Amino acid sequence: MSILQNAADVLRCFSKECPDLTVTEVVRRLGIPKANASRLLKAMREAGLLETIGDSYRHRPGRLMLDLGTAYRSSSNLIARAGEAVGEVSQRFGHTGYVSIREGLEVTGVADFPGTNALRVVGAIGRRLTAHESATGRSLLARLTGDEVRALFAGRDMPAELDEKLADIRRDGFALSSQEATPGVDAIAIAVGDPATEEAVSLCIVYPHSLVDDKGRDEMIAALSEGAARIAGELGDTAFVPPRI
Amino acid sequence: MSILQNAADVLRCFSKECPDLTVTEVVRRLGIPKANASRLLKAMREAGLLETIGDSYRHRPGRLMLDLGTAYRSSSNLIARAGEAVGEVSQRFGHTGYVSIREGLEVTGVADFPGTNALRVVGAIGRRLTAHESATGRSLLARLTGDEVRALFAGRDMPAELDEKLADIRRDGFALSSQEATPGVDAIAIAVGDPATEEAVSLCIVYPHSLVDDKGRDEMIAALSEGAARIAGELGDTAFVPPRI
DNA sequence: AACATTGGTTCCATTTTATGGAACATCGTG
DNA sequence: CACGATGTTCCATAAAATGGAACCAATGTT
Structure with a gap:
């Protein structure tokens, strides 16, 4: 096996x-010989x-990795546009927003916007x-499609x-x-994709339940879907369903 | 040379x-044989x-790298604390803030806070x-020290x-x-370090020249140095100079 | 339609690295 | 000081990476 894999x-x-x-933590986690891990x-x-923390035995990702995360984000204009749209909505309502992508049955945040309200959701x-x-x-x-989803659960x-x-969700668009x-x-989450790269991202706003009534929620849905619809239009995402509240 | 290096x-x-x-871009940049690069x-x-973008020949960093940037940031509680402090100041004044680290003669941003004013500095x-x-x-x-700085310019x-x-800067603290x-x-920038790990970060606020007078600037210096001083105190940074405006 | 151009992959013998078991070194602690 | 836990070095063997050239595929060019 290539050392790259390791x-x-x-x-x-x-x-x-x-x-x-x-x-030794690496040894335990990966089950490889100690000599190899060293x-x-x-x-x-x-x-x-990697780099060591201070002069201890602890390792963390190298400084290089910071730049790569940034490069990843700017490699995708879908992510960049989505970030912009979510940022606007987040700022307008003061709630935390983020953009995330799916990989198999997991989703990860790739950009987040902290929100400004005193009571807000953090750390997406x-x-x-x-x-x-x-x-x-x-x-x-x-x-x-239903079949594709079932395949994921194989x-x-x-x-x-x-x-x-x-x-x-397919009916409502959000x-x-x-x-x-x-x-x-x-x-609240709305997904949009880029047919050119076959990527899809989700635009999401999270907020304290106690702070938002139905009317407020619908306003946020409208704002978020406006941003998503703009992106879908610009990139030509035909799978996008314009949200109807 | 190890393939890891490549x-x-x-x-x-x-x-x-x-x-x-x-x-081929990799071939051009690194000057390695085409077969190797492939x-x-x-x-x-x-x-x-790495991953390919859509089904094209273009490669970008793998999704993995996104998580590593995050891990890097949370591996250092100096960076985490600095981010918190800058975030507060950034939000209070509406200007963009960021935290950065030095490596040789280069500095890189590791966290940023976009700022909320209509006229603001972006993309740190x-x-x-x-x-x-x-x-x-x-x-x-x-x-x-002066000697260490001169050594960097070797x-x-x-x-x-x-x-x-x-x-x-050593006299003023900012x-x-x-x-x-x-x-x-x-x-405006103020540096603070963690003696335990020998890391140092800079807390920085950037703002449009036209928007801030001397009084506003001094308020920001005060706010930023309050945050920096708190971190220096908690971590025991003896090199920290409490800013005097 | 034949032909260069550009970008990418595959093949092969040779050279360089990785592997894993065990011995060795180092550190902090009871 | 001996112990346990952690990290490194040594060695022969097994598995890779290397680079030159041939090959494939798509895209322009006359």
């Missing part, structure tokens, strides 16, 4: 929750893929959610009401969640 | 300005370090600045007035720039 496996060990690793981390350090970026258990994930799943049980929920992943937190 | 070199080709690459990119793709993150030609860079250089000419400028990197844009 290096990538090491990198995959990092996350917001686990921001640094030692040689040399691998050393080589990755020398290549700049870098957190992984299960696609079918969040509005943002379902808005992305709804872009697939092996696992597909939640009973998911089909129905996705049908609703997804909602109320106190689902986090108590007291509601979310 | 892979890292490929990754270093990416930036905000160059968010995707083809095989196989290297393929291996990196298979490892998840991922952009590299020359350390001595920006307030944020000089605030970091001022933490070094070979190159060290700008004549830099020594003097850095002395001022750095200013007025229309230096960008016409019409001023900046």
